[in-house]
Amino acid sequence: MILQIVRYIVALVFGVVATAAFAGIRNTRKNIFGLSIVSLGILLLQLVFLILMGLDQTLALYPIHTHLILIVFLIFHFECTCLDAVIYTLLAYMCCQIPAWFSKLAIYTPFNSGGLELTIYIVTVCATLYLICRFAAKPVHELVQSSTRSAIAFSLVPVTYYLFDYVTTVWTQLLYTGNYHITQFMPLIVCVSYLIFAVIYNKEQKKRVQSNEERTMLENELYNVENEIESLSELEHKTRVYRHDMRHHLSLLLMYLEEDQIKEAKTYIQENLKTIDSFTPKRYCDMQILNLLLSHFAGRAEEIGASYHPDIKLPDHLPLSNMEICTLVSNALENAFDATENVPVGRRMVEVRIQEFQEQLVISIDNSCNNDIVIIDNLPQASRTGHGYGTKSIQSIAKVHGGMALFQVKEEIFSLMVTIPLHNITV
Incomplete structure (x- = not known):
C-alpha cells in the first residue's frame, strides 16, 4: 500500500x-x-x-x-x-x-x-x-x-491515447480481452495521425520558409532603394555645392571677357556644362526623392539606348509615404528596364505616368518586352529563382492602402497600373 x-x-x-x-x-x-x-x-x-x-x-x-x-x-x-x-x-x-x-x-x-x-x-x-x-x-x-492546424494534427495521438487508455483499461477491461481490433487500434491511430501530421506540417513549413524568403527579399529591396536614394541625394548635394561656387565661375568668365579671351571663355563654359550634366538630376516633378529616382533611371535608359518618357503630375496630397512611393516606382522601373533590355535596340521603351484620376492616384508604367512573360493570378511569374519579389512588394503596398495593382502583357508591351484612393483607407 x-x-x-x-x-x-x-x-x-x-x-x-x-x-x-x-x-x-x-x-x-x-x-x-x-x-x-x-x-x-x-x-x-x-x-x-x-x-x-x-x-x-x-x-x-x-x-x-x-x-x-x-x-x-x-x-x-x-x-x-x-x-x-x-x-x-x-x-x-x-x-x-x-x-x-x-x-x-x-x-x-x-x-x-x-x-x-x-x-x-x-x-x-x-x-x-x-x-x-x-x-x-x-x-x-x-x-x-x-498554428492551430499544426496543434490539432499534433494532438491527435495524445488525445486518442488518453481516451483509448481510459476506455479500454480504466473504465473497462477491453484491452485485456485480446480482441484484435482493440489491441491494434492505437497502432492504427499512430499510423493515420503520423500521415496527417506529416502533410499538415510540411505545408506549414513551406509557408513559413516562403514567408521568410519573401520578407528577406523585400527587406533587401527596401535597403537597396534607400541606398539608391542616398546616392542620388549625394548628386543633389554636389549640385548645391556647384551652385554655391557659381560666383567664382562667373568671376573667371568675366575676366576672360574683359581680356577679350572669347575662345577660352567658350571652352570654360563647355567644360562646366559637361560637369553640370554629369550630376544634375533632370526635373520631372516637385517631389525631390521621386525626381531623383526618375533621374537615375533616365541615366540607365541612356546607357541601354531606350526611350524614356516620364509624365508626372502629382496631386497635392499623396496617400503614400515617400519611402513607399519610391519602393513602388523603383521596383516597377527596375522590372521594366530588365524586361526592355531583352528586346532589340530601337524597340526599347519605358513610359511612366503618375497622375490623379477620379480621386485615385494612378501609377502607370509601360515597357517593351518579349512575349514570354506569364501572368498567373494577376502576378507575373519570375523567370529566375530569387526574383519576383518586386511585383509582390508592389501588390502589398497597393493593398495596404486600399488600392490594387494590375499586370498585363499585350502585343509585346508589359503594362502595370497601380490605383490607390487619395482618401487613404489602410486595411
Whole structure:
C-alpha cells in the first residue's frame, strides 16, 4: 500500500512537471510555488476521493479531480488557450507510459519485487523528465504555438491515447480481452495521425520558409532603394555645392571677357556644362526623392539606348509615404528596364505616368518586352529563382492602402497600373 501511494505521488509530480515543461512555463520561484500549490491541492482532493470512493473510483475519476483542474490552472494562471492547455496536459499523461513500461521490466528479473519495480519507475521518471525538459519541451511548445492546424494534427495521438487508455483499461477491461481490433487500434491511430501530421506540417513549413524568403527579399529591396536614394541625394548635394561656387565661375568668365579671351571663355563654359550634366538630376516633378529616382533611371535608359518618357503630375496630397512611393516606382522601373533590355535596340521603351484620376492616384508604367512573360493570378511569374519579389512588394503596398495593382502583357508591351484612393483607407 505504501509503495502504491509513493508511486501515485511520483506519477502526479511527473505529470505536473511535464505539463509545465511543454507549456513553456519558466522555472521561477513564483511559478514553482504556483505549481506546488496546485499539486498539493490535487493530492488532497485525490485523498478525499480515495477516502469516500475507494481506489478504483478515484482512478476512474482522475480526469476530473486531476487533469481538469490542471487544465483550468494553465488557462487562468498562465493564460494558455483551452486547446493548448488540453494538449500539454494530455501529452504529459501519454508520456507517463514511458516510466510505466520500463518499470514492468522488473517482472523479468530474478529479483522481481514491488520495491524494485518502484525503484525502476522513479529512476525512469527522473530520466524521462530530464529528456523532456532538455530536448523535447521547447520544440513541442513551439510546434503547438506555430498554428492551430499544426496543434490539432499534433494532438491527435495524445488525445486518442488518453481516451483509448481510459476506455479500454480504466473504465473497462477491453484491452485485456485480446480482441484484435482493440489491441491494434492505437497502432492504427499512430499510423493515420503520423500521415496527417506529416502533410499538415510540411505545408506549414513551406509557408513559413516562403514567408521568410519573401520578407528577406523585400527587406533587401527596401535597403537597396534607400541606398539608391542616398546616392542620388549625394548628386543633389554636389549640385548645391556647384551652385554655391557659381560666383567664382562667373568671376573667371568675366575676366576672360574683359581680356577679350572669347575662345577660352567658350571652352570654360563647355567644360562646366559637361560637369553640370554629369550630376544634375533632370526635373520631372516637385517631389525631390521621386525626381531623383526618375533621374537615375533616365541615366540607365541612356546607357541601354531606350526611350524614356516620364509624365508626372502629382496631386497635392499623396496617400503614400515617400519611402513607399519610391519602393513602388523603383521596383516597377527596375522590372521594366530588365524586361526592355531583352528586346532589340530601337524597340526599347519605358513610359511612366503618375497622375490623379477620379480621386485615385494612378501609377502607370509601360515597357517593351518579349512575349514570354506569364501572368498567373494577376502576378507575373519570375523567370529566375530569387526574383519576383518586386511585383509582390508592389501588390502589398497597393493593398495596404486600399488600392490594387494590375499586370498585363499585350502585343509585346508589359503594362502595370497601380490605383490607390487619395482618401487613404489602410486595411
